[in-house]
Amino acid sequence: MIYNQRMETMTRDKLQEMQLERLRATVQRVYDRVAFYRQALDAAGVSPSDIHTLDDLRRLPFTKKSDLRDHYPFGLFACDRDEIARIHGSSGTKGKPTIVGYTKQDLEHWAEICARAICAAGGRPGDLFHNAYGYGLFTGGLGMHAGAEAMGATVVPVSGGQTARQITLIQDFEPRGIAATPSYALNIAEEMEKKGLDPASSSLEYGIFGAEPWTEEMRRTLEAKWNLTAIDIYGLSEVMGPGVACECHEAQDGLHIAEDHFLAEIIDPDTGEALPCGSEGELVFTSLTKEAFPILRYRTGDIASLNPTPCVCGRTTMRMSRIKGRIDDMLIIRGVNVFPSELEAILLTFEELAPHYQVVLTREGALDHVELNVEVTSAHAPHHGTHPADLIGRLSHRLKEELGVSIALTVHPPNTIPRSEGKAARILDRRTTTPA
16 A cells, blocks of 8 residues: 555645755756746746745746647647656547646556545545546546555446446445545435435445535535445646545545645636635645646636645645635626535525536526526425425525525426536536627
8 A cells, every 4th residue: 555644744844845845846847848838937037946935836827728728739748758658638528628648657646645535535445445437538537546446445447327337336346435426426326216225225434526516515415315424535637636635534624635746826816816825716736746747836717715724633734625616617697606516505405406406508688697407306396295486486585695696497397407427517508609
């Protein structure tokens, strides 16, 4: 097992000394080997020799997702092609995919941080680990697979989809841990219930859920459905993959960042100015050990905050909050900023509603129109006594009271909103024209 707890409990002074040394080496590496960064650093008036303290991080240029697309496929790699052991990438649904590479050393580091994450979640050597993250170019499946093997677990590489098969393997193999997107874990539980099975009676004791924003209300739903401890994990391919940060099962209060491998910042998304710990803003990461694809100040687009206080679990690493949402997903409804996670938090307090919803965006003239589609549970369908008009009235009042905005609502029958076998599609954008 390559999991090394010492890295998570070292003093801040020792950790920051290590971070500074690794930051200097990373800046030197990209300056020497990546033309994009050499030009960006020269334009910013910064050379590798100018990095004297961790505060000098703020002098470095940002990296954006568009930079990865502009240099597709291998223009940001910092090593020769024959040193690349693996390539991952995004789906490319909004244009060219973002492509990232890993050396053998990168893969070992990635397995280590994923092993730490699984241990933090309550995993133990000898566990049977049901991995329902998708394999392939998506980093989730292979990342968690390597981490589970590194910490001494037996991995069931079932991947996403084939829900009936997932149920059979959970019943027959009796895994102790599971990894999946939260929406798909919920989908599996619902399919079990349709078959007359009780997910809460399964062998599962902990679940590691990520790849999409989810709320405390969703955590309570998952824990009640499965009778397990639901743990939030964070990662993205541009920075590494899953394992960049993960909650501990002792506290479930913020995600511990693998700070020996990554430096985290929070910035004002409009000005780019660094914000102090505790402030909510855009999450930014700089890699410290990556060889193939080192990245400086990557703007993730995710909204979060940082907490430097030590945790009750004994780890001294910086913690990040749950992801509130993505800047790209923020809805502006009559001048009010609303994240889908805020809608989810309200919807899941209504026992009549299933934990599935979809926001449909259309355009009427120059104005955006937002419709929230929700679904009643079978037990609360109209023929069982729930009147849609009454439900809409109560839900509309709650949304107006908590978010300060009125939203068009449609209540659908049970099992009609599409389920996900991977990342949930919460927003359906049907806007086809630009405002005048």
